[in-house]
Amino acid sequence: MILSTSPQPAIRFTRVAKRHGGRDVLRGVTLDVRAGELLGLVGVNGAGKTTLLRCLLDFCAADEGEIALFGIDSRESRARAPLAFLPERFEPPPFLTGEEFLAYVLQLQGQRYDERRALDTLAALDLAPSALPQRVREYSKGMTQKLGLAAALIADKQLYVLDEPCSGLDPKAHALFNNRMRHLREQGRTVLLTSHALADIDALCDRLAILHDGSLQFVGTPDACRRHYGAATLEQAFMASIQCSQ
Numbered sequence: 001m002i003l004s005t006s007p008q009p010a011i012r013f014t015r016v017a018k019r020h021g022g023r024d025v026l027r028g029v030t031l032d033v034r035a036g037e038l039l040g041l042v043g044v045n046g047a048g049k050t051t052l053l054r055c056l057l058d059f060c061a062a063d064e065g066e067i068a069l070f071g072i073d074s075r076e077s078r079a080r081a082p083l084a085f086l087p088e089r090f091e092p093p094p095f096l097t098g099e100e101f102l103a104y105v106l107q108l109q110g111q112r113y114d115e116r117r118a119l120d121t122l123a124a125l126d127l128a129p130s131a132l133p134q135r136v137r138e139y140s141k142g143m144t145q146k147l148g149l150a151a152a153l154i155a156d157k158q159l160y161v162l163d164e165p166c167s168g169l170d171p172k173a174h175a176l177f178n179n180r181m182r183h184l185r186e187q188g189r190t191v192l193l194t195s196h197a198l199a200d201i202d203a204l205c206d207r208l209a210i211l212h213d214g215s216l217q218f219v220g221t222p223d224a225c226r227r228h229y230g231a232a233t234l235e236q237a238f239m240a241s242i243q244c245s246q
């Protein structure tokens with residue numbers, strides 16, 4: 001058990017390190033995701049973002065360090081109960097219908113499937129009601145991603161961990177997703193998401209964390225990031241942050 005501190009962050013990574021194949025993928029990552037904030041984790045391909053989330057979700061064990069969810073060691077299953085997760089590569093069982101998949105996800109969380117709620121969740125992501133009785137194998141890439149988001153969002157959770165949630169979304173669904181994220185923040189929910197779209201991070205996130213080669217280079221607001229690197233845009237600031245580390 002990790003001792004809680006006050007005010008308690010939704011997620012606390014403390015000196016998290018992970019090696020894969022003799023290579024350091026995470027090098028002592030320390031980061032608090034505050035309760036009620038929307039934090040964007042950014043970094044180049046292979047920076048270690050998904051690995052950090054996998055450690056958080058106990059999909060793999062960190063070699064060093066600790067991770068706590070609302071003050072509870074993330075390796076305890078009860079710590080992850082208030083959390084919904086969308087993986088980077090969302091691959092639902094192709095033989096299920098959309099409705100069967102959503103019902104299954106809710107059942108795993110001890111919740112009942114409610115068609116009205118499912119339709120509202122789909123509508124909020126611009127997924128047509130006809131997707132519910134359709135088999136997932138017939139879905140387009142964007143439809144599959146919307147179903148993954150719907151599965152993450154349909155259960156009422158305090159914390160959402162979304163790995164590249166906008167991957168494959170069309171512009172309308174993308175805008176609707178951003179609205180949904182703002183709504184979650186208004187409700188005091190916490191969101192940790194990864195994204196390669198710095199414009200989204202700028203428009204949406206309270207703070208961003210830049211991970212490069214397994215180490216955090218910067219954590220703060222988009223404005224603070226631009227100021228810190230003397231940059232006019234977040235893109236320039238990001239480029240400066242990863243060059244500084246080389």
Ligand SMILES: Nc1ncnc2c1ncn2[C@@H]1O[C@H](COP(=O)(O)OP(=O)(O)OP(=O)(O)O)[C@@H](O)[C@H]1O
Pocket residue numbers: 020021025043044045046047048049050051052088
């Ligand atoms: N199971 C594994 N075995 C070996 N190497 C791994 C494993 N998982 C991740 N890695 C390596 O760890 C590094 C970080 O990968 P990770 O998927 O965390 O990066 P990422 O920042 O999420 O990248 P992307 O933006 O491309 O999704 C990569 O070099 C990857 O090859």
